[in-house]
Amino acid sequence: MRSISPIDIAGGIVLVAILALAPMLVASNYLTGVLTVCAIYGIWASSWDFMSGLTGRENFGHSLFIGAGAYTAGFLSNIWSTSPWISLPLGVVIAIAFSLLVGFPTLRLRGPYFALAMLSASAILQRLCLIFWEYTGGEEGLYGLDPLIKSPLHYYWFVLGILVVTVIVLTLLAQSHWGLLLRAIRGDEATCQAAGINVTFYKIASLMISAGFAGLGGALYAHYQLQVSPPLFSVVVSITVIIMVYVGGIGSIYGAAVAAILLTLLTEMLRGFGEYRLWIYTLTLMLILFFLPNGLIAPLWRRMTERLR
């Protein structure tokens, strides 16, 4: 088991300190906003990595849980006008409910079928948002949500704090006996059965945990954008998150979070390139994934700190 060493903790503290202080050094609401989105993508990517990275069951519909959390926040804030603080726990609960709904029938599937089933489930939700436009606002979605915290800087710190908690909780889980079982499921389901392990239970439980954090991130995103719309459910969101995890180094949790931050920053920095932006971004990703199939962040960090362990 790859255990956490003091150098990992030190690296984490330095990184979080830089992220926390960055908006104070460069006082701009734009940067604060970008960093907030960075942190939210970090929550999404690390939550995807926990289930799919450890068990090897690629979930191509993570946006289902993200959207569920975001729309929960949207409905609560917009229609029932509840306190925005209720959005967070309820976003988590609703996302977990969706994970049970899709997890039970789909996690028994093998190979690419789970991925396809999750992809379809998120696409169906996106459609339903358009079909029931009277309630969901259709293409325009729901807007005019109340912010959780008025000051953008304070909200950013809050989101960053949640990212840190997410990464710590998921890393501890991944390092525990639980995480060992999830990695065993990735290895060989038949052997797990022969070892007396209820594979379906652990897969569904890990999907629930993954969905819960994704829903939390979704609710945070809704209260940052102050609106929610159907593209939150889109496959583009799911794929973006998956790419972040692969660049980060699959199964490492922290790698996914760091890659999410860096890639979100990269897309923003490339805005100056106008229409070439997507070209450069995609090419960068292709090069990374082609030459570094194990990812960039986590393997690089392990190599850099090898001697200090």
Added chain:
Amino acid sequence: MTVLLEVDGVTKRFGGLTAVKNATFTLQKGEFTGILGPNGAGKTTLFNILTGFMQPTSGTIRFNGEPVRELAPYKVVNRGMARTFQLTRPFLGMNLLENVLVACMSPRASEDKDKEARASYLLGQVGLGGRDKEPVETLPYGDLRRLEIARALATRPDLLLLDEPFAGLGSGEIEQLAQLIRRLHREENLTILLIEHKLREFMALVSRVIAMNFGEIIAVGPPEEIVKNPKVIEAYIGKTEAEHASA
């Protein structure tokens, strides 16, 4: 003696092929039984059925007096019936300790509070002591078989099913592994059901033999009688002689 396993009229058909035909036998607690038969006799299929990896077409299986036929494999394990695989299936990317640790997490092992200590102890039991941190990828075949046995023991089985544990091993390795299995049977009071198609090691190990051919049980008895049984000689030894003649 009490009956541990009752297999009654178990049949498995794959389309037109009957892989196991009306298998009926019982195992007593503490018994060391072997299933003998040439390749394709239906031994592994029978194992897969007993352990829940396959559903039989018909028949009943009772373990410790309770029906286990409809149970998922992991539930069968938690009733106390553990197996090893003929083609060893370790968890790659994990060390020896972690491989056994997974099985220590099964509900049946819930009373073993210190999982690491238990897994480490079991590695010692099967002769892999002090090698906890070794990666599983570099392990020779004989040691992988031991690891399989340690993993099965972690679930605290009443009945241990060993699927051709000697296949592909050299004679030295076979003797050591046979000693280990004999010791487990004696000291841990395990009931063991072992599949083998090699006669020699097998006959020295078990006290009772169930001989199979073409999916059917053709004879049951102590090894000395089985080797004299005309049906077994025809189905089994006859074939071996033919193989020798053609070689």
